[in-house]
Amino acid sequence: MGHQEVMTTYLANFIQQLVHGGIKHVVISPGSRSTPIAMLMVEHPELNVYIDIDERSAAFFALGMAKETREPVVLLCTSGTAAANYYPAVVEANISRVPLIVLTADRPHELRDVGAPQAINQIHLYGEHVKWFMEMPLPEDEEEVLNFVRQCGARAVATSAQVPAGPVHLNFPLREPLVPLLEPSPFEGLEDQHLFIDVIRGKLNISDSQVEQVVTQVEQKEKGLIICGPIDYPELNQHIVALSEKTGYPIIADPLSQLRSCGIFNPSIIDNYDSILKDQSFNQYFVPEVIIRFGAMPVSKPLTLLLKNAKNIIHYIIDGENGWRDPIKKGTTMVHSDEIAFCQKMDNQLKDRRQTKWTTMWQQLNEQTRSIVVNAMEMENALDEGKVVTELVKFLPEHSTIFVGNSMPIRDVDTFFHVNGRNIRILANRGANGIDGVVSSAIGASVNAENVYLLIGDLSFFHDFNGLLAAKMYQLNIRVILINNNGGGIFSFLPQAKEAKNFELLFGTPTNLSFEHGIAMYDGHYTKVHNWEQFRQAIADSTSSQGIQVIEVPTNRQKNVESHRKMWKKVSQEMNEYFRGEK
Known part of the structure; x- marks a missing residue:
């Protein structure tokens, strides 16, 4: 030949x-x-x-x-x-x-x-x-x-x-x-199928006797937390909730755990832990005796600091993919087992535990904090980045997908995306946590998923602007909520924000870009909103429209910081009242 x-x-x-x-x-x-x-x-x-x-x-x-x-x-x-x-x-x-x-x-x-x-x-x-x-x-x-x-x-x-x-x-x-x-x-x-090779893949499993060792420890400890970081196994959710009910442990549910919008309403799903833990002076009340963790480390820095500074905690890390996810080096036992199999075997061996004072505390503070956060956003008239999340969720069709950009958007989703019954899937590139490629990844997700919404900041959007070409070429539907604070908003919350000299040059990095004409190049539809009524209408219109839909929400970085901190101050005041009443 x-x-x-x-x-x-x-x-x-x-x-x-x-x-x-x-x-x-x-x-x-x-x-x-x-x-x-x-x-x-x-x-x-x-x-x-x-x-x-x-x-x-x-x-x-x-x-x-x-x-x-x-x-x-x-x-x-x-x-x-x-x-x-x-x-x-x-x-x-x-x-x-x-x-x-x-x-x-x-x-x-x-x-x-x-x-x-x-x-x-x-x-x-x-x-x-x-x-x-x-x-x-x-x-x-x-x-x-x-x-x-x-x-x-x-x-x-x-x-x-x-x-x-x-x-x-x-x-x-x-x-x-x-x-x-x-x-x-x-x-x-x-x-001829005989020419080709088949591969049968199994799952890691854990024996009943190995589970018994975990059960023995858990049954001796009332102050426990089930922490669910980024993990995307839809069938796992009900088993996590069942484990929570059996142990009496609250579930710290990262937005990428898929537990906040899986159709399960359970008061033990804690979605406001990031706001609760912002004021570290109260951390003594929240230190657990035992942790059962699923998925990667959660987005929340206050939670990470709580775990990192705590001592003498029994910390089980459950990983059905045989990995080693312990960046804070606090794991005491790595459990390499399929997560669902682990939950089922735990459920079979555990005795039911009545709700404890520990669980009640987490549930009550979560409800009170959620009320503060929701009320703060309802009272916010200016275009605010946190309120973008709360307003967006109200208008999303069921079974939508939100692809979230890194830096501020994912943190705002952590704070403002509360437990709901909309069955909304949340995706993000939280491996290396970079801002590159977010637009392209969201458009890739839209190939097979309906109603994909990309929540992204202006720098990330600019960084991968040409990712829009794939949506244009293949007539894919993507709704982009572009939060434009003219720079890197996350840095305004970090210590370097206190160093005014050269802060804008090195970290704020304003670009002063007008995105409208660039979006037209990709045959996209562009809307810039100036108030919440326009935002709500734009979301509604985008849902029934095809192709690239970009909704730009201009915000002010400094005012956004002030809005967040004012809300967190109210949460601290509420906790101060709560623990004063407990004494």
């Missing part, structure tokens, strides 16, 4: 194995060296192919799609710096456990390190940020090689999806000519 026929057979076998393994979506960044892989992927009848010109945007677009579907998505690019531009999303996928399969085309070995164009060292390009790397052999049609390439395809899908999920990288050196043979169909004759 000639070179093109050999190359076609080789790559068709690889692609067919990906499909056999369950791959449905491919995101391609255009380029020359990746030509044969791209052309064959487009020809495959079972693959949904998306083209995204900017590699950084493409990678985050794929990441958002994988995050929403909880399934691996394939990325493909040409050689050189194109592959380097995937790096930020690969890092995010690794830390946040999102399955990605990164395919990079490469120069053949004779064109490496000799000054050839678009040739960089792509071997282990992503270092330890991928779960597995393979330098693929040059195309051959020997059965041994075809067996190997199918094996690599199966292993790539399985490894990316196997817990903990994450990215894998396969590097394909390819020689010219790069155009494959498309007639007859390169996938004819590959229908």
